[in-house]
């Protein structure tokens with residue numbers, strides 16, 4: 164094949180979930196696709212392969228079986244309360260949000276099910292909010308874990324793309340980095356870029372950027388599905404919004420280096436409008452990976468609600484900033500304390516039941532569909548990967564007494580003086596609130612209330628106990644860092660995934676999907692997410708883009 168002038172119906176930039184879904188749709192429609200990615204074939208699937216596979220579904224059979232009553236109306240109330248849309252630029256994001264909610268309450272599950280995707284029966288409760296009915300958070304559990312996590316979610320789309328390759332419809336071009344969109348009379352008609360040197364980098368590892376040639380491809384349409392900016396800390400800091408305090412100096416990366424945001428600027432040069440760049444979704448429960456795959460590799464703890472959350476000096480975070488309640492509310496609060504790290508203080512009993520680590524590789528039972536290993540989640544002892552972090556992670560302190568714990572915490576944070584007396588007071592005061600079955604402590608009440616949901620009681624929320632009860636020990640402290648993950652803004656698109664220009668009109672030939680398009684519209688989440696909505700946003704916007712291009716050609 165002559166790579167200098169290859170032609171096809173469509174070029175898809177990015178072989179992550181959004182690009183794979185779009186390509187699979189185009190194969191279904193019999194279109195010829197060039198699927199271009201800067202990474203080697205080993206990284207096919209992008210971030211989604213690494214993901215936990217958590218999907219937001221509304222009123223699913225899994226929810227109903229767990230006794231959860233959900234509805235499109237309730238989910239819409241939650242979504243719009245969390246999104247807080249408040250800009251003129253939110254016109255398309257609002258429409259995408261409504262369309263996505265219809266998808267999540269409608270055909271999303273059946274469409275995935277028919278492709279062989281299955282779900283773990285216990286639905287998780289992410290972003291619990293803790294405010295009033297019309298404020299941020301999920302009123303009910305909606306986080307459905309894909310059986311087999313991220314790798315099983317991408318599998319049907321990878322299979323369809325491979326079938327397309329066999330049928331001569333799809334050509335995948337790895338190590339091709341797009342540097343420019345080719346314009347002809349205002350229309351996008353192809354891409355130009357650099358051929359990168361072959362790389363034996365394993366999945367997720369940074370691959371070399373050595374250029375060994377250039378390429379040019381032409382097609383009737385280009386779909387940009389190049390992901391977000393989370394791997395590019397300079398860009399994250401450049402777009403850091405004032406409302407979240409000062410931009411952090413120390414960041415862990417929750418995504419591989421290829422999530423570099425470069426393609427967004429390239430799309431902008433071709434006339435696409437970027438909106439909501441200041442909206443991002445980063446976590447405050449990041450821990451340093453003791454076994455890193457990429458630089459500054461951090462893992463997010465998906466926490467249950469029981470750990471005591473302290474700022475860097477040892478002061479307890481205010482209501483309702485409990486673990487798993489309000490991601491950005493906590494980030495905003497912490498950034499305004501003047502310190503970037505914070506602490507969880509917990510017990511062995513809590514870590515065993517409440518610590519889940521986000522990422523396919525951190526959940527070998529769910530990822531490997533290994534039932535005997537999975538059964539261990541309800542027996543004593545923390546899951547293997549959590550135990551490994553406890554033993555080998557640099558952010559963990561394990562101690563048999565409070566003074567020993569505090570000394571260990573201070574050692575991990577030599578530059579910030581911990582107020583030992585304050586921490587002891589917080590812990591003893593909190594423990595006193597457990598002498599009755601009722602309490603004034605909002606976190607303890609939240610823990611008790613969570614356990615009235617069967618799924619939480621079963622596998623997610625430890626029975627309330629005193630942190631200083633030796634039977635629940637040893638005591639554990641975890642130093643938490645800010646971890647970059649998702650961009651909520653991106654290329655503005657209409658409901659057909661057509662990229663829009665500054666005049667509000669579609670840029671002919673240009674489409675966008677996945678994180679590059681703010682998961683649809685240029686930011687369908689608004690300011691905040693209800694979780695499990697990113698993979699779903701890639702499925703929906705990738706499908707929309709593929710179908711829209713197929714219809715337009």
Ligand SMILES: Cc1cc2nc3c(=O)[nH]c(=O)nc-3n(C[C@H](O)[C@H](O)[C@H](O)COP(=O)(O)OP(=O)(O)OC[C@H]3O[C@@H](n4cnc5c(N)ncnc54)[C@H](O)[C@@H]3O)c2cc1C
Pocket residue numbers: 176177178179180181182199200201202206208209210211212213214215216217218339340341342388389390391417418419421422423425426521522523649676677678679694695696697698699701
């Ligand atoms: C550890 C982890 C856990 C997660 N867990 C969840 C979860 O449980 N639920 C959820 O909803 N979301 C989760 N997410 C988020 C979700 O996985 C991502 O938002 C989503 O997969 C993004 O997909 P994408 O296709 O838009 O982009 P990506 O996966 O980033 O793919 C983009 C592709 O484009 C390529 N590319 C970029 N620029 C160029 C260029 N110039 N030329 C050629 N190629 C280019 C990249 O190499 C990459 O392969 C998680 C993410 C991670 C990392």
